[in-house]
Amino acid sequence: MNKLSIILLSAASAVALAACGNKEVKPMETPKDRLVAQLFDVVKSGKILYGHQDDLVYGHAWKVEDVKNDPLERSDVKAVTGAFPAIVGFDLGGIEMGWEANLDGVSFDLMRRAAVTHAARGGVVTFSWHPRNPLTGGDAWDVSSDQVVASILEGGEKHDLFLQWLGRAADFLETLKDADGQPVAVLFRPWHEHTGSWFWWGENLCSEQQYKDLFRMTYGYLTGTRGLTNLVWVYSPGSGITPQRYMSRYPGDEFVDMLGSDDYQSVGGGQSLADAEAGYIAGMKESLTFMNALAQEHEKLMCLSETGFEGIPDPSWWTSTLLPAIQDFPIAYVLTWRNAHDKPGHFYAAWPESGDAADFKAFAESDNILMLNE
Ligand code: BMA
Numbered sequence: 001m002n003k004l005s006i007i008l009l010s011a012a013s014a015v016a017l018a019a020c021g022n023k024e025v026k027p028m029e030t031p032k033d034r035l036v037a038q039l040f041d042v043v044k045s046g047k048i049l050y051g052h053q054d055d056l057v058y059g060h061a062w063k064v065e066d067v068k069n070d071p072l073e074r075s076d077v078k079a080v081t082g083a084f085p086a087i088v089g090f091d092l093g094g095i096e097m098g099w100e101a102n103l104d105g106v107s108f109d110l111m112r113r114a115a116v117t118h119a120a121r122g123g124v125v126t127f128s129w130h131p132r133n134p135l136t137g138g139d140a141w142d143v144s145s146d147q148v149v150a151s152i153l154e155g156g157e158k159h160d161l162f163l164q165w166l167g168r169a170a171d172f173l174e175t176l177k178d179a180d181g182q183p184v185a186v187l188f189r190p191w192h193e194h195t196g197s198w199f200w201w202g203e204n205l206c207s208e209q210q211y212k213d214l215f216r217m218t219y220g221y222l223t224g225t226r227g228l229t230n231l232v233w234v235y236s237p238g239s240g241i242t243p244q245r246y247m248s249r250y251p252g253d254e255f256v257d258m259l260g261s262d263d264y265q266s267v268g269g270g271q272s273l274a275d276a277e278a279g280y281i282a283g284m285k286e287s288l289t290f291m292n293a294l295a296q297e298h299e300k301l302m303c304l305s306e307t308g309f310e311g312i313p314d315p316s317w318w319t320s321t322l323l324p325a326i327q328d329f330p331i332a333y334v335l336t337w338r339n340a341h342d343k344p345g346h347f348y349a350a351w352p353e354s355g356d357a358a359d360f361k362a363f364a365e366s367d368n369i370l371m372l373n374e
Contacts, residue, residue: 030229035124035185036257039232039301039332047370048326049124050363051087051335052077052349053306056114057106058341060351067110072117076339076351081364083371085349087187087333088118093130093140095172096165103130103139104338108172115176119184123372126187126234126305126335127173131165133200134158140199149206153213166218170226183230189305190218193238193262195245208249215251236260236305239283243290258332259295260305261287265321273314277321284325292329301332308336308348315355318363327368 042049052075057064059076077085090111093103101107115125130140135148135158152162176184194211197204201214215235222228235256237246241263250256263284267276288304295302304326309317326334339347350360364371 031183031185043330049086049333049370051333052085053089053338055088060339060347063341079352080350080357081361083373086372087124089126091128096131128189146205148200149210166221185230187234188231189234192236196238211249212251219255232257234258234260239263258301260303262306265309281325288329303332304334311345312356316359318359
């Protein structure tokens with residue numbers, strides 16, 4: 001049994017024992033409740049789960065070709081460290097259109113199989129969503145109108161269309177079942193990076209109230225109307241956050257289980273790599289400090305839902321920058337973005353020949369980081 005499974009199983013039995021010892025009849029625990037309890041246990045153990053977007057379905061210069069028969073054993077992360085990432089992320093963009101594959105060409109059948117396979121191995125799956133623009137017909141990055149969120153809320157001209165889109169997402173999410181036919185609990189992270197204004201749901205494109213209504217409507221439809229019990233809800237503003245900005249669009253404790261942040265390393269404007277990395281560490285520590293206070297106050301989990309340094313130009317970035325930025329914080333997981341198979345420079349995890357491979361292995365083997373060791 002791998003280390004992660006031991007933590008997850010011991011959390012599950014602790015929950016079961018607590019339930020036995022309590023004479024009061026409690027409402028039935030949902031798959032979501034169990035995953036939340038398990039992740040709190042991971043945090044208590046002082047570990048941070050490492051995650052990688054699209055890990056099992058493609059990597060740097062390769063992708064899974066055979067949807068039905070591929071054993072899903074390949075992974076850039078595993079090729080370098082010997083272990084799968086503990087968390088694998090997938091993106092639902094395109095599910096709303098009824099497409100067979102998502103915006104990056106990953107078929108939803110393959111995505112479902114990879115998600116269920118990863119969970120069966122003892123890992124955790126997280127879903128983001130870059131839905132197209134329901135008002136203009138453009139993509140998630142089409143910010144040509146500031147009326148899009150208004151148009152899909154109740155009473156808006158695209159409300160019915162949007163409910164159909166949510167319905168398609170629900171149709172997919174409810175097919176995530178384990179070998180016994182039980183729902184597989186997953187993290188769900190809609191309407192991310194809203195503090196930037198590069199998606200149609202971003203800060204300059206809708207009011208605070210409209211954003212909250214959008215989140216609550218999504219929650220209400222998926223968990224209420226559709227009755228999904230397997231979603232752990234993650235709220236993840238983008239970079240440039242302050243405590244005030246972070247909470248200004250928070251939909252409320254009832255709708256959120258985990259506080260996240262999407263915050264990337266970059267370098268530019270004549271800055272040296274060393275200065276850029278020092279800035280990343282300082283900024284990350286500042287954000288995680290106030291997020292930790294908020295997580296305590298609201299009794300929520302917290303995570304670094306997306307990060308990375310595109311192309312990883314510093315061969316020691318993992319242990320000299322990312323690890324010191326996060327290791328003192330009780331985050332359940334850190335996820336780095338995808339290794340695009342068709343864009344050579346667009347990668348965020350090591351692959352066997354990348355310059356950072358040795359350092360990534362050291363990061364994965366450090367005391368704070370938990371991989372899916374088999
Ligand atoms: C972005 C980039 C895009 C991709 C999108 C959704 O950040 O990686 O190429 O389409 O995420 O996965």
